[in-house]
Amino acid sequence: MEELGPRAPYLPHAPGDVAAMLARLGLPDVEALFSELPEDLRLSAPVDLGPALDEASLARRVGQLAGANTAAGLICFAGGGVYDRYLPAVVQALAQRGEFLTAYTPYQPEVSQGTLQVTFEFQTMVSELFGLPVATAGLYDGSTALAEAVLMSRAATGRRGVAFASGVHPQWRAVVETYGQAQGLVALDLDGHADDVAAVVVQQPDYFGRIVDVEALLARRPAGALGVVAVDPSTLGVLEAPGRQGADVVVAEGQPLGLPLAYGGPYLGLMAARDDLLRRLPGRICGQGRDAAGQRAFVLTLQAREQHIRRARATSNVCTNQAWCALAVTIYLSLLGPRGLAELGRLGYARAHYAAGLLTRIPGVRLAIAGAPFFHEFALRVPEAESLQAAMAAAGFLVGPVIDRHTLLIAVTERRDRGEIDGLAAAMGKVLRDAGA
Amino acid sequence: MEELGPRAPYLPHAPGDVAAMLARLGLPDVEALFSELPEDLRLSAPVDLGPALDEASLARRVGQLAGANTAAGLICFAGGGVYDRYLPAVVQALAQRGEFLTAYTPYQPEVSQGTLQVTFEFQTMVSELFGLPVATAGLYDGSTALAEAVLMSRAATGRRGVAFASGVHPQWRAVVETYGQAQGLVALDLDGHADDVAAVVVQQPDYFGRIVDVEALLARRPAGALGVVAVDPSTLGVLEAPGRQGADVVVAEGQPLGLPLAYGGPYLGLMAARDDLLRRLPGRICGQGRDAAGQRAFVLTLQAREQHIRRARATSNVCTNQAWCALAVTIYLSLLGPRGLAELGRLGYARAHYAAGLLTRIPGVRLAIAGAPFFHEFALRVPEAESLQAAMAAAGFLVGPVIDRHTLLIAVTERRDRGEIDGLAAAMGKVLRDAGA
Amino acid sequence: MPVPDAPEPLIFERSRPGRRALRLPEIDVPEPSRPEDDLPSGWLRARPPALPEVGEPEVVRHFTRLSRRNFAVDTGMYPLGSCTMKYNPKINDTLAGLDGFAGLHPSAPDALAQGALALLWELEQDLCRLTGMDAFSLQPAAGAHGELVGMLIASAYHRARGDSARRRVVVPDAAHGTNPASAAMAGFEVVEVGTDARGGIDLEQVRAHADGRLAALMLTNPNTLGLFEGEVREVAQVVHQAGGLLYYDGANLNAIVGRARPADMGFDVCHLNLHKTFSTPHGMGGPGAGPVGVTRRLSPYLPGPLVRRRDVPAVAGPRYAWDDPGPESIGRVRALHGNFGVLVRAYAYIRANGGSGLREVSGHAVLAANYLAALLRPWLPASHDRICMHEVVTDGRALAPHGLRALDLCKALLDRGFHAPTMYFPLIVPEALMFEPTETEPREAIEALAAAVGEIVALAERDPEAVRQAPTQTPVGRVDEASAARRPVLRWYPSEGDRAPEG
Amino acid sequence: MPVPDAPEPLIFERSRPGRRALRLPEIDVPEPSRPEDDLPSGWLRARPPALPEVGEPEVVRHFTRLSRRNFAVDTGMYPLGSCTMKYNPKINDTLAGLDGFAGLHPSAPDALAQGALALLWELEQDLCRLTGMDAFSLQPAAGAHGELVGMLIASAYHRARGDSARRRVVVPDAAHGTNPASAAMAGFEVVEVGTDARGGIDLEQVRAHADGRLAALMLTNPNTLGLFEGEVREVAQVVHQAGGLLYYDGANLNAIVGRARPADMGFDVCHLNLHKTFSTPHGMGGPGAGPVGVTRRLSPYLPGPLVRRRDVPAVAGPRYAWDDPGPESIGRVRALHGNFGVLVRAYAYIRANGGSGLREVSGHAVLAANYLAALLRPWLPASHDRICMHEVVTDGRALAPHGLRALDLCKALLDRGFHAPTMYFPLIVPEALMFEPTETEPREAIEALAAAVGEIVALAERDPEAVRQAPTQTPVGRVDEASAARRPVLRWYPSEGDRAPEG
């Protein structure tokens, strides 16, 4: 028989509680509650997961793992769709509040107005940024948002092709292909100009950091195909909203707007679309309504699109999303405001161009795509990318990702000041000189 | 003329707001608000404090200062009244809530029930720990609490002497003397046995970590003198409550109960006393009462003792205290409970004795006070204390404080596991061997 | 009653032109490049986005006040069935926020991210041990994402065997909506089977679909009625004999964690909801994590990249690295490594509990549900008269004689300081109310919840209108969902009536 | 209205024997020593302290719920005069919590604490620049602690000069209670002088006390009426000529920071409240910090230790060290280095503002107070018809005709979502209501406060009883302070009536 009182850390009961509850049920022990499990399915002993750690030992153990990630201590010029921005203290201080962190999907709007109003504010901001009227409460990340947008285009058009402009992030493209394969989606290049194109996908700035001519690219799409733009939202204080450049659907990775690097997640997929796509949108949407007394109130709406109602015919299977990340983004954008967002963009722009200027003065280093306008990130052609990345790490700088044998990305956010950029260039010069020598 | 809109970081106004407010006042500019200041008292230019830093730059600058405190990265066996205990995550997570952190003294009880109930719970815990019926909301730190206790004894007895048992923390004693000098207080040693003794002061465990016989020491006090005990509250799951050993007033430093080391503060002075001293107690006290509907409510009480009412005849001048630290202690003790506090004591006890055993096997090292019982800290006699401290720091361990040329303190809390203790002993052995060689 | 919190305006309504919060560093590079010098003017933002212009003090106050309009596990009991709203340990948030994790860029070279990789590898091993599966992908962001991955794996598996006629996925009628939605998203035809009298999947109906078209059957166990599927091995046998795969929806693992393993029951592929069983906070709707586990034969199909461990004799201790999956993999399902911050929390939770702790977790979760079921019985009988597992589905028709619905009871619970149970799910139980107290509620909270239900039922008898008016003690009164959906207002506009400032 | 928050029981009332939250590490040393083997049994705890026995989920919920019963700057406007309840930047809390600060033991060797020492040294320089003083001690824990230190310095100064007849400290009748209390604690006789018709200290009365018994005069400027003491230099002259010292209570520095300096006005010694002007959070009553600054001739008396800077040519950059003060020091005033965590926040605040930012702070603080005063004038005229500084003291007798007191108006403000102003201080203004909006309140908040006052006054005319009943929207109704003080209940006891379980 098991001990009645818990030894596990988060169980509130005293031994007497367990005994009293069992007595009420007329059961001899906790084991008896599992009598409906066929005996041979029941494990007779605890699974071996090592000893349970008290909190101090746990903190030490996990702290050691965190400490072993030496890359986190490097000065970060890495990019590839994920950027080391400064995270204002207010974002964490507010988002960590228990009322946000430990609530769930606002199924009971009367006690979830905090969540719902944040979502409504978030949708408004996304709609503003993207220049499109209807935004959702968010999806898992930028790449899955793109996949959902393409599936939505497929459903809306009845067509099977998706045409990618060059420079779409290869991992995002791979996700679209994974999602699409099951629905018979065919990937094309933009210039294939097939008839059966459901969507044209453009990335802005593209994988190589280039600012592309969204309007021109979308203008080349076959009639009836939807224009889907994946955008770095942190550029949108400076660059035109894709919704005003002909996009029907815009998606983005929300990480650059106040979310930590966190080795890849949790991040956030942003999505907004044209009005007439409203009932095809995936995931949660919050609407404004009224309570019984006529007071403004917010509520999940248009749920007939969703899996819990529409089941196999839902617009998407999404249930748990990334609401807390949307909160962080909403707080971040509130702190920045329109002027802050523009300054953020301009600062990264200026510093990235300064960095590119310095780096391309190093012998053997040049821009991978000469002459293309770029924003805060650029692809650098170098003698040997992998080894350069390793040597730069040894010198205290994280660069990358490496995108082919001779190319790696360099991103410069508002967080990297001139001194660090100078340091980067000096270190790279030295590394390459030493390698050459 | 100054620009109307603020450039300072935390000012909410837009330029238009300032203009509108000035217009309402019929004033041309902000400067005009200072016209009552004699002209030559007005600074014509901002004080030179260097440039204002944006948040990212601020975080970097202050982060560098934090990083320069290399002692914080050492394995800490330092003591002297301040201990490196494990701080449970719950304490910070809750205490950081804005409703606690950004409220002030609960002058309006109707909107301060959170603060007041926490204080009431805190007082109950202190009273329980110390074994005395009336506890206060807390004082600045242990040393000033001791000084207040002695001043209170002076006022209660009308006498001028304070007798210190040996082993009272020298810095605490110094604070008592500073506070006392103005009131003609005379410091004596316990065995002086003077007539004019207001209070006898005993520290438990004492400065050298020794567990003293509180009852016996207090029994030696002259008739009419109050027994004041300064105790490490983290021992009180194991050691008897001083209030049950004859103490009339008990004070403590609250740091070991959930407060970070923080280079010396903010900490917290705990105080409890006999019932008949109630109206002589310094600082805030919270009481239970009722609201207009008869509902239980908490409120600051017995304020007639305090400076804002009694002014020059107040029992103390304390106004702003350390309420937030008292919150942290209350949460910490709630997490520990009676069993946890006992385990905490027993664990430190076992580990400290293990450490003492290992260390005293090193040639040239012995306990400074042989044969005395100790709790989680002990004074170690070593060849040269300063240089040993420095060498141990180089080996990764913080020991101390150094209390004289040949003596330093070693404290072992529940946070130091066996491996670290073994490491400490090995390092000290090596350091001393190398020094000897 | 708390400090008066008036309705909070939208952050946009607090905006005044020219206000601002965060300041940014000055441009510090010589001859700074400016977008307007380099780019065609049509590429540049013509009108700034109407983000709010507010000071930092107002931002803090706004979101603090909004938070106070939420119910949460940290404020009260949240017996929302199927969602496992257990206590979320604060230490896990602290650990996930450590610089070494939160500040780690996903393209860090493996050699400089060994701690993160080791954590992921250990977590994968832990989940394998707990489920009996042979390999896990930690990438999926939530349960539904895991389901999609699982279905894509099923699809790839059959395709790899040239078995492409298998385009059908069977789900119970009681299944969670994500199951059919995920199967459909993966291109399958979805077939529903019924529930038998004991509340289990109808084995006869399963048999009827056990043919060459069957790709997979999706099952959660305990099922969404909170009942253990005692015939699960028979189901597995039928499915396997027909050439199909058995998918385990692990949303309800909290009932059996540490006590029984899906693989032993015959499941081939599963997802787990780390935000449920492994206690990562639900964050108002997410993020979660939905790792997918498979038995050996399905492991080639897992999405990549995957963490591999190499024992390097020369180095002290093992080395970890990301590895691309083989050619049979379904491909990428998200851009990067997964909801890593969530995975750190789940890892910490497992380490804090150990195997015996997790066994206690399920024991106490089931105990709590049965205790609650027993206390509720006078008013809300369970849908099936059996020992339930970690949750109990009750029949809310008790209120029907007073003209009230399950919803009314839920709203009245809100007024009494409880979150409501899950309403109207599963769909097969009339007026379903699904309660999941979880193992972290103290006994008296469970008792207080039952008492509140009793009180409401009594009130409904006396004064049904009072119940219909509920809630009245909440930040807003009962919200009219239908009218909100009829004319959707999905964002704020700078001026009333201005519906298209974007145009 | 927020989510229903019922009255929260005491944590002791949530306690059940045998429950527990935090687990501790196991004893891991061989043959562990046990207190009961080593110590006389009388030294050991006979009965465990009645601390609560609760699980971690309950601890989190309890304190979360308690917090929700507080009003705070983060939840609404807090115009509590004299207390400077301005916005507390979140970044400062983050920085104070950095491991390099929070994890730094106070007995760390100086060489290994250079960052902390540099910070303290820089902060001291900043405060010198802002006040005109020549040296600061950062040790005092609060304003009153600083006052005591200042008075002890005055005492030591006179004693050192053999001037021991100076046992008198003069304070204005409007002074904050801590001033006379601190002077008395330092052994001085306290003499009060009056306030003149313009609201300044009565210079004639000061002159009357300017004799060989005068040790010091304590003044705050702007004074507690929120008015600038325009004759401060005359006061200084009188005091100095009589051989006394002039003490500056810096609690009101927010009005003039960056615009005028106490030393220039003739003050010899001062304290600053970092928790006011320098925006460190008030923490429900503390911790604060009350550094004491002095002019050169008083610097030998400062308490120690003090940070010294040495420029070491050999090393890059300066080195910092703790130094004991000289023999004239008043001695130690606390065990360790001060409320360091508070000092870090103040340091960060100064760095974020710079000199021009701080000048804007005082400008906007004074602007806000005057704007509020203008808006309040119809109902609550200022005590003196002058430009006020950072706060305005109003005469609350407007309500008297309706049988209401200033207190009633305060309670009615609570119902409208505002914290009340400071009531009945300074003592010399009848029915005083002292409003300090601070510079971080947006204009519309100030307007809303004034409108609320107007509304309450209107209500008082119509229905005074409604005002007398206030507050009704708060967590508890009006609390009866008098009866609570009559039979004080200062702690909880395990069982009702059991008043001395300790005995």
Ligand SMILES: Cc1ncc(COP(=O)(O)O)c(C=O)c1O
């Ligand atoms: C039974 C069941 N299956 C699947 C899911 C989907 O999981 P998620 O919400 O993480 O996508 C849920 C979650 O609510 C569930 O309860």
Ligand SMILES: Cc1ncc(COP(=O)(O)O)c(C=O)c1O
């Ligand atoms: C004018 C004045 N002087 C002195 C003080 C005392 O400062 P503290 O509360 O920090 O001890 C205060 C604080 O309330 C004050 O307002």
